[in-house]
Amino acid sequence: AVVSTQSTGNTRFMVVRHPYFRLVSHQKKMQLPNHVYMFRGIWMLAAMERGRRKKISATLQGKYKSEFNSYVDWLHDHDPAKEEYSHSEDNPYFDPPYPDLSEMVDAIYHARKKGNDWEGHWMPANEFCNICSNQFKYVALLEEEPLELWYITDKLGLWADRTVFLSHENRSQKHTETDDVWDFIEALPQERRQFLEKHFDIDFQMFGYARSRQS
Numbered sequence: 001a002v003v004s005t006q007s008t009g010n011t012r013f014m015v016v017r018h019p020y021f022r023l024v025s026h027q028k029k030m031q032l033p034n035h036v037y038m039f040r041g042i043w044m045l046a047a048m049e050r051g052r053r054k055k056i057s058a059t060l061q062g063k064y065k066s067e068f069n070s071y072v073d074w075l076h077d078h079d080p081a082k083e084e085y086s087h088s089e090d091n092p093y094f095d096p097p098y099p100d101l102s103e104m105v106d107a108i109y110h111a112r113k114k115g116n117d118w119e120g121h122w123m124p125a126n127e128f129c130n131i132c133s134n135q136f137k138y139v140a141l142l143e144e145e146p147l148e149l150w151y152i153t154d155k156l157g158l159w160a161d162r163t164v165f166l167s168h169e170n171r172s173q174k175h176t177e178t179d180d181v182w183d184f185i186e187a188l189p190q191e192r193r194q195f196l197e198k199h200f201d202i203d204f205q206m207f208g209y210a211r212s213r214q215s
Helices: 017-028 033-055 058-075 102-112 148-157 178-185 190-199 199-209
Strands: 013-016 138-141
Touching: 017 178, 017 190, 033 058, 033 102, 033 190, 102 190, 138 148, 178 190, 190 199
Parallel strands: 013 138
Antiparallel strands: none
8 A cells, every 4th residue: 555654734545456456466476586586585485385295205395495495596697488497397396486376375374373464465454554543534446546546636736747647557457357366266265265355354344345256
């Protein structure tokens, strides 16, 4: 969410997005080499290890994990679209070499249990932006951008600068199709879908977002 400062006299506003769209968008970005390199040690590798441990024998665990870590280091200076990285064909860390959505949701579940889930891509917006303490005057939906930002601009007396907003392209929303998101969510195990619905319950109620696919 985008929030103005809390200085006296400022108008506070935030921009929110459907939580499931945030999740699927973030998971897709995990497929990009720079994101694999960036998030490996934060949550990604642990999520993959937890989700694929049944496929990895104890004797090969160290070898496969080391092989994957070497691959991630290799990504920092190489382009997998132009070069190939040699690895064991049966290494489950490369099938695929990034966490799928189920593994990502499992990581969120365990992080929340530990009280260690301060991550803007999956934290409920009502918690991340401290709605109750900030007393926002406006809340804009990313799905309605740029119209709702134009409205805020007009209310703030900045309509003369509207070209800044008129030329804005919301690339994140544009490339995340609605049906695609619900296909991902509906493919999750039932217990993980139930967790997500509870996890984002206040966001669904507060911002009027749908909990399931709309016909």
